[in-house]
Amino acid sequence: MEIRAPQAWPTTEAAALAVQAELRPQVRAVPLGSRPRTLAGLDVAYAGAHGSADDEVAAAVVVLDAETLEPIEQATAVGKAGFPYIPGLFAFRELPVLLRALEQLTVTPDVFLCDGQGLAHPRRFGLACHLGVLTGRPTLGVAKTPLLGEWSEPDAERGSTADVTDGGGVVARVVRTQTGVKPVTVSIGHLIDLDDATDVVLRAAPRYRLPETTRLADRLCRDALQGVADATGVKSA
C-alpha cells in the first residue's frame, strides 16, 4: 500500500516532540463508516533490547479476514531502531520499520491494530494515532499495560469494560477480552471512535487475551528477527 512516510525521521527528543505537536491536530475521532472486512496486526521485535537507537529490530504486519480471522497476507522488514526507547516517543522507534513492512502489502486493510497506545498518551498522540495520520487509514491501539489514566476495575466477564480518564477526559477503555484475565487497554488511533475500536478488538480476540492480529504479528516479527541472526552467522540450537 502507498504510504507518505517522512523523508527523514527525527533523531532527537526535541525534534520528535515537534513532530508530534505538528501532527496531533490531524487526529479524527469518528465512527467507522462500514463494517471492516480486513484487519491488520502490527508488531516489532528487538534484538538486544537495551532500548538504544542501534538495537536491531524486525517489524511484521499481518492482514486477516475480519470475519474468519484467517490470514490473507503478511510482510516483514528489518533494520535499526534509530531512536532510543523513551515512553511517549515510542512511535519513533517502531514506525520507520513498520512502514517499510506496510509498503509491501498489496491490499489496504480496513483497520490497523497497533501494539501500544493511541490517544491514551501524554500528548494524546501515541503510536496508533501517528500511524493513522501517516497512512490516512483507521487505526486503534491495544496495549498490554496502561501508560496513564485512572479507571475502575471492570467486571470479570469477557466483554466488560471501564473507561480510562486522564486530564478530565476519556482517553481509553480497559477491555476484558477473556473472562478472568487481565484487561487490555484500548484507545483510538485515527478515523475510528472508542466504541468501534472496542468492538473490533473484542471480535478479534475470541479466544485469547490479545487479538489474533497481534498474536500473529508477534510470532512473525520474532521469526524475522531470528532469520536475521541466522543470516548474520549467530549460532543457535
Added chain:
DNA sequence: GCGACAG
C-alpha cells in the same frame, strides 16, 4: 527533586 514510564 524523585520515581514511574506503551514496547
Added chain:
DNA sequence: ATCTTGTCGC
C-alpha cells in the same frame, strides 16, 4: 521489549 524452567490449572 528481552533474559528464562518448571509448574499450577482447566
